[in-house]
Amino acid sequence: MWRDATLVAGRDLRVEARSRVTAHQVVPFALLVLVLFAFALDPDRGILERATPGLYWMTVLFSALAALARSAALEEADGVRDAVRLSALEPAGVFAGKALAVAVELVALEVVLGAAVVVLYGAEPAGIGLLAATAAAATVAVASAGTLYAALVSGLRARETLLPLLLLPVLAPVLIGATRAFESALADDPVAGWPWCGLLAAFAFVYSVAGALAYGTLLEGT
Amino acid sequence: MEPVVHLRDAVALLGRFPALAGIDLDVARGDVVLLRGPNGAGKTTVLRALAGLVPVVRGEAWVLGHDLRADPRPVRRRVGLLSHATGLFEDLTVDDNVTFWGRATRAADADVEAALAVVGLSGPRRHVPVARLSAGQRRRTSLACLLVRRPELWLLDEPHAGLDGTARDLLDGLVRQAVEEGATVVLSSHELERAEALAHRVVTLDGGTNAGGDPVPAPPAGARSLGSVPPSEVSHVA
Numbered sequence: 001m002w003r004d005a006t007l008v009a010g011r012d013l014r015v016e017a018r019s020r021v022t023a024h025q026v027v028p029f030a031l032l033v034l035v036l037f038a039f040a041l042d043p044d045r046g047i048l049e050r051a052t053p054g055l056y057w058m059t060v061l062f063s064a065l066a067a068l069a070r071s072a073a074l075e076e077a078d079g080v081r082d083a084v085r086l087s088a089l090e091p092a093g094v095f096a097g098k099a100l101a102v103a104v105e106l107v108a109l110e111v112v113l114g115a116a117v118v119v120l121y122g123a124e125p126a127g128i129g130l131l132a133a134t135a136a137a138a139t140v141a142v143a144s145a146g147t148l149y150a151a152l153v154s155g156l157r158a159r160e161t162l163l164p165l166l167l168l169p170v171l172a173p174v175l176i177g178a179t180r181a182f183e184s185a186l187a188d189d190p191v192a193g194w195p196w197c198g199l200l201a202a203f204a205f206v207y208s209v210a211g212a213l214a215y216g217t218l219l220e221g222t
Numbered sequence: 223m224e225p226v227v228h229l230r231d232a233v234a235l236l237g238r239f240p241a242l243a244g245i246d247l248d249v250a251r252g253d254v255v256l257l258r259g260p261n262g263a264g265k266t267t268v269l270r271a272l273a274g275l276v277p278v279v280r281g282e283a284w285v286l287g288h289d290l291r292a293d294p295r296p297v298r299r300r301v302g303l304l305s306h307a308t309g310l311f312e313d314l315t316v317d318d319n320v321t322f323w324g325r326a327t328r329a330a331d332a333d334v335e336a337a338l339a340v341v342g343l344s345g346p347r348r349h350v351p352v353a354r355l356s357a358g359q360r361r362r363t364s365l366a367c368l369l370v371r372r373p374e375l376w377l378l379d380e381p382h383a384g385l386d387g388t389a390r391d392l393l394d395g396l397v398r399q400a401v402e403e404g405a406t407v408v409l410s411s412h413e414l415e416r417a418e419a420l421a422h423r424v425v426t427l428d429g430g431t432n433a434g435g436d437p438v439p440a441p442p443a444g445a446r447s448l449g450s451v452p453p454s455e456v457s458h459v460a
Contacts, residue, residue: 004326011311011322018313018351079307082275083367086298087326 001212004093005100012071012101021070022105027112030063034113038120045122052121053182057138057175059113060106064142065164067105071098072150072159084219091216095147099211103143110135127185130193134181137200141174144204148211151218173203224287226251226375226406227272231281234271241267243430244281249408252401256421257410264430265410266305269377272408274298286374299327302373304381308364312353316343316363319352324370337369340396357384365393376400378409382416394420 016022037055041048075081084094117123149167153159177196184193227249234242242264249255257265270276272285274294283290285297310319324334338344341362352360361384376397382390397407397420411417418424426433
């Protein structure tokens with residue numbers, strides 16, 4: 001399974017490296033959202049600083065939708081789904097590879113957005129360990145749940161609009177957990193943040209396992 | 223000898239609609255069978271059903287010794303399907319695509335090199351993104367992806383479409399070579415003159431079933447050299 005996951009992740013990342021959709025479209029979109037939040041809340045600098053964790057993760061989630069849609073589109077290209085079914089690739093490996101590729105893209109996006117909130121919002125990084133663990137768990141959670149739901153709606157005519165409608169409510173616990181953990185880390189109170197990080201890790205585990213188990217059925221049925 | 227393909231009264235659905243309404247087909251190892259018929263006759267669906275991509279919901283459906291109705295997955299890895307859908311990634315190069323699908327079918331990298339050379343894409347063209355290729359070059363790339371699988375059963379859906387004369391001759395030569403090496407071929411084509419020259423037998427379909435409803439003649443006892451089959455031996459089920 002891991003061999004297939006590496007193969008698929010490498011392919012998706014190579015497609016991204018060649019097309020530069022994330023670099024040229026998703027990252028600028030995310031930065032634009034952060035700037036617009038800053039414009040909207042700039043009159044009250046205190047609100048902007050307090051809302052930084054929430055705004056950061058909202059931006060990550062919205063941007064992740066674009067990355068997930070792009071990832072799913074690769075599987076819906078001309079005859080690719082049939083070719084995957086005819087290959088020796090294990091469905092669980094395909095799922096893991098696609099989720100891994102999305103996670104790598106999200107990590108790059110989160111680093112850029114992290115730098116942006118320091119510059120634009122005046123955030124002062126603290127509790128680096130908790131920040132890193134939270135970002136890792138939330139990234140895996142978003143990538144695995146997103147890849148699963150993207151496969152669920154693939155083949156439907158309205159998949160572009162259906163994916164956010166289905167996925168964003170599912171990711172609400174990720175938004176809440178990641179925001180609370182980041183608030184604790186930035187307030188230099190990491191003890192209060194670790195339970196939220198644990199919640200994120202549990203969420204990531206459940207959706208990773210569910211995705212690996214369900215992807216084969218979704219590949220056949222959609 | 224056990225037939226490579228055995229369909230009896232096979233029914234397949236696309237959504238809720240019957241795309242195959244009771245097909246009979248027997249194909250022996252080394253045989254080359256041409257499916258012909260008007261648009262909507264069910265040729266593509268037969269090929270996709272034989273690949274295990276369209277479920278057969280009634281009748282008998284055996285391919286390469288496996289019951290498609292029980293589990294099509296063992297069959298899928300042993301067939302090669304060439305259709306109008308290329309299965310290629312536009313942003314990746316020819317080399318990237320063939321290497322990926324080769325590795326996805328557990329092929330050795332040497333087989334990838336060989337396949338690219340056979341289809342004439344081993345030069346600088348292998349580094350060109352698929353998005354910049356002509357339709358014929360894409361078809362050659364798809365053909366390389368098929369070759370690298372070393373399929374036992376070749377399923378070719380309109381294989382000559384989009385190819386120039388040279389590429390068509392190349393494809394026909396590859397089919398003949400594969401048959402001599404023991405492969406079996408089922409193809410559909412509207413270019414009947416070229417396809418009939420390639421085929422041992424012709425099976426005519428219409429409305430998702432055998433035209434005329436006659437039973438399919440028994441398959442030949444073993445592999446035959448393609449070049450030795452006179453046109454008079456081409457049998458029509460109609």
